[in-house]
Amino acid sequence: METIAKSIWKRLPLSSNYAVAYAARDSDVDEIAAYPITPQTTVVEKLSEFIANGELLAEMVHVESEHSAMSASIGASAAGARAFTATSSQGLELMHELLHIASGMRLPIVMSVAARALSAPLSIWGDYSDVMNTRDTSWITIIASSAQEVYDSIVQAYRIAESVMLPVMVAYDGFMMSHTYEPVFVSEKAGLFRDYIPRKGRVVLDTKKPVTMGAVANPDWYYETKYQQVKAMSDAYGLSVEADQTFSKLYGRGYGLVEEYNVDNSELVILTYGGIFGTVKQAVDEMREQGIPVGAARVRLFRPFPLNELRSLLLKSKAVAVLDRSFSNGLPVSGPLAVELKSMMNSYNINVPVYSYIVGLGQRTVTEADISKIASQALSSKVSNESIYWGVRE
Amino acid sequence: MSGKPFFRTIFDVPHEEYFSPGHGLCAGCTAGTIAKLLLKVAGPNTIVVNATGCVEVSTTTYPYTSWNVPWLHVAFENTAAAASGVESAIIALKKKGIMDPSTKVNVIALAGDGGTYDIGLQALSGMLERGHRVMYVLYDNEAYMNTGIQRSGSTPEFAWTTTTPVGSQWKGKMQQKKPIAEIVSAHGTPYVATSNPNNFTDMMNKFKKGLETEGPSFVHVLQPCTTGWKFDPRYGIEISRLATETAMWINWENDHGEFRVTVTVPRRRHVRNYLRMQGRFSHLTEQEVNEIQDSVNKKVENINRLVGKTVIGPLVE
């Protein structure tokens, strides 16, 4: 890693937003259509700078809404461009119908999402309500937990998207990651990823070979088209593993689909996603020092759901406390990851207690002490079958 | 930009067809005429971005398409944005040498009145403001015909639609038609024109000018709808002609700030001739017909004043 780093990387202090912009630049994107929204905005500012000063040759479409951002991305991708966009929260909601269209039309668009709470009440702060609302859109979804991983995941996203022809979103915590600086290795030389994400031929709007894209499908055809998407998402699983492993081989950094931390010999695994994993790991270290046998894990690939990795994690787990920064109201267990984990366990006859905790909504602070208390409660097994809204004032 | 028109007579109309039959548009749908003639002007080096609507659903039912040029549909309200993306992609790919920089591709956005006046107005405004080289063609059948004749911002006053029925309290639509071409012009759009399929050479010349424009252009075409306006399918072109002859519809262009009426009407006919052919106006009283005539008279006066001479003549019958 050190030798690789010396030769091809430049180490910069970057926020995750800037890491996104550097990654889009280094992925040689052709078209960017985006609309400002907190906390995503600095992604587009930085990309504008890159284009303005000639570091990136691409067209910037300063759209008048996120709806048009995704629409223009679809148009550009259909016309053969490597399209990129970025958003957050209400912007992602405004795009929602187009998210289905982008995946339904099988366009390899990549989007970053600085995850943020949803109105009302209005909150500009971080949680994953926006991202979790897109679970049914057939977008491959990666949730990163460091700025370096954000950078690497955007590049990986193009490899996955252009192989399986589904769009990919790379999410990370609004503010906690989008606006905090970490050291990030970015490409020192242009074209570093040229072979990793080669330009491939695909069906596009080409006047020499006219095709019709976005046709109407009657009941005779709709179902099959959708089922193709199911197969593609299933293929995306293996391709996500491949993209990460090849990246690791070429560039010395890999993440897997589920990251484990001190899981062996634990009585409880704290499972989560996103930047909060850093706090969880620290809490685990502190608890381990006190002899409390806890481990942690995080889901990095949320769609397709990392079935094999989670099964292997569950085999090693005696109990799991799931921390969700989002909830699906009206369910007894309302944390999206908890619900999906339980559904998966049921399908595969895995029987491990799963406790669902809702934390960090609208950026309510979650400290190591909170994690320790959650762990103690979960270890005591005196836990409700329903989701626990941790720390809420009733 | 003025000078001799490119299409002067019917014999100038190209024989090549890029719009195939077998589509599902209603018998007598003049949108078919418009789409067909549009492609004759644009030719094969064209990408069409089509809003959800009659033309879209009727011409691209999987696995069949009537389009012989690349064609894209994304959704209802975003045609201008999707077309912006297509145009930007072409620019970027040319700059990068991924696409031959000498290739010339027309990008056409094609949308109905619902997708333009109402739900698509924001995306259209954005596209115009950003200055994409896209020709936006609006086929205006004055209601949401694809969903079954509901009122739109384009529906004219007094017209019956399924959501502006005629009853004891309502007499069809109670509001005016939105002046969309003027709204587009107000963006500083270099080429804005109105036309109708009866004046096919006028319409085709405007398509040609629109495509030659550096930057956005907008061609607003009246599209008589047999189903929604309630007339015998054979009269689509006749009604289009009457729209011009009564000055219910005026064919004009704003070519880089130069305004002209391209189809002059020396002797203007009473709006009754246009209205009485259509079931959607069958409930109109003589007084309401005269109200419409009065408003057309005012519009004609304004147009003549704007042009500085009488381009639309006096009412003769």
Add this chain to the structure above:
Amino acid sequence: MPAGAVIMEPGNSAERFTGDWRTFKPVINQDKCTRCLRCWVFCPEPAISIVDRQYTSSSGRAWKNSVEINYDYCKGCGICVEECEPKAIDFIEEVK
């Protein structure tokens, strides 16, 4: 089946015939037809084409081309009948 329901074959709606929509059938009287092409330019299908077939009318006028209706597609809307200036297109009720 191509991914994303892309239609790879341009203009293949021509494989789908719409002639059976017709209740009235336009028939061009080649003798009266002045080859003004208005029917051809307005036909919304398009189901009218200009064909390379000579025709000499009863009055001795020789035409290089003829105008022909393709009944596989003609939906019988009657626009051609209405717009024909010499009234050379008859509109005949379909008998099926």
